[in-house]
Amino acid sequence: MEEQDIYSVIGEGGFENLIAYFYRQVPDDEILGPLYRGRDLAGAEQRLREFLIFRFGGPARYVEHRGHPRLRMRHAPFPITHAARDRWLRLMASALQETNMPAEAKQILWTYFESTATAMINRT
Numbered sequence: 001m002e003e004q005d006i007y008s009v010i011g012e013g014g015f016e017n018l019i020a021y022f023y024r025q026v027p028d029d030e031i032l033g034p035l036y037r038g039r040d041l042a043g044a045e046q047r048l049r050e051f052l053i054f055r056f057g058g059p060a061r062y063v064e065h066r067g068h069p070r071l072r073m074r075h076a077p078f079p080i081t082h083a084a085r086d087r088w089l090r091l092m093a094s095a096l097q098e099t100n101m102p103a104e105a106k107q108i109l110w111t112y113f114e115s116t117a118t119a120m121i122n123r124t
């Protein structure tokens, strides 16, 4: 399985479930909750979901609506420390655990999440 095969393997529903599980944990999290306070959580959920669908071989709706991803630039306004990165990954790990996609798909997504979340760190 390659990165670009993920969408055909897990479909819209696979991404929907994963990202819904992820965001369900955000508001009450003591590190991530404050970053999102007062923001449009449903919109944030949709943006992450659509981005991942695009990134892993599905329709490019994210790019049509938002343009080039430029993820590091888009995260610059938010203080992302090492601890925030660790917490983001922990919530994503439990979301992955809740889904029943094939183990190989989980592995590919996890490898991507680990390196990309690290790249988002922008504060010490």
Ligand code: HEM
Pocket: 032, 035, 036, 039, 040, 043, 044, 047, 048, 051, 066, 071, 074, 075, 078, 080, 084, 085, 088, 089, 112, 113, 114, 116, 117, 120
């Ligand atoms: C694999 C790692 C990550 C990916 C793929 C990712 C992806 C995204 C995407 C696509 C957006 C929407 C950008 C836009 O169109 O405006 C976004 C927004 C955001 N991300 Fe991340 N992100 C990652 C890691 C993190 C981490 C580690 C944090 C902080 C702990 C974080 C916090 C936020 C916040 C606060 C927003 C603004 C919410 C909003 O869209 O309104 N992200 N992220």
